[in-house]
Amino acid sequence: MTRALSNDLRERVVDAVGAGESCRAVASRFGVAVSSVVKWSQRYRATGSVAPGKMGGHRKRVLEPHRAFIVERINQTSDLTLHRLKDELDARGVTVSHNTVWLFLRREGLSFKKNAVRP
Structure with missing residues (x-):
């Protein structure tokens, strides 16, 4: 499993989309997938942060x-x-x-x- 990209890159991408560039143009310029640009923008609009969500974790033992x-x-x-x-x-x-x-x-x-x- 790959690790999350840096918050600095995410913030620059979201700022570029916020400045009016299209998601495809931003993805091409920063070398990331278009889906990543869309998801990061959605996360920023929903939570105000571009930080990645928690990955993995442990389930508590029921018994x-x-x-x-x-x-x-x-x-x-x-x-x-x-x-x-x-x-x-x-x-x-x-x-x-x-x-x-x-x-x-x-x-x-x-x-x-x-x-x-x-x-």
Whole structure:
């Protein structure tokens, strides 16, 4: 993924468009895409700034606040399945998929093998 162009360039482009030049002429003069000129101008009109928006980020973990409940249920019930654990979480008001439960268990290092004593 490429990084954002400098704010100085963005400001010069927006100033040129504000002075009356067409977006195509400004794009050609500064060596940027016409779509960039249009988007930067729109952002400036909407927010008053040409600074780029936030890129990327992290999603918060939905099951982290319920870790104690999940660990307790795994320790209490040896034949608990992912789907049943998902249903129990759903009854508590936490709607997730069974894949979310599996990823949480794997990330936490919690074993979910029902036949751990068998060789």
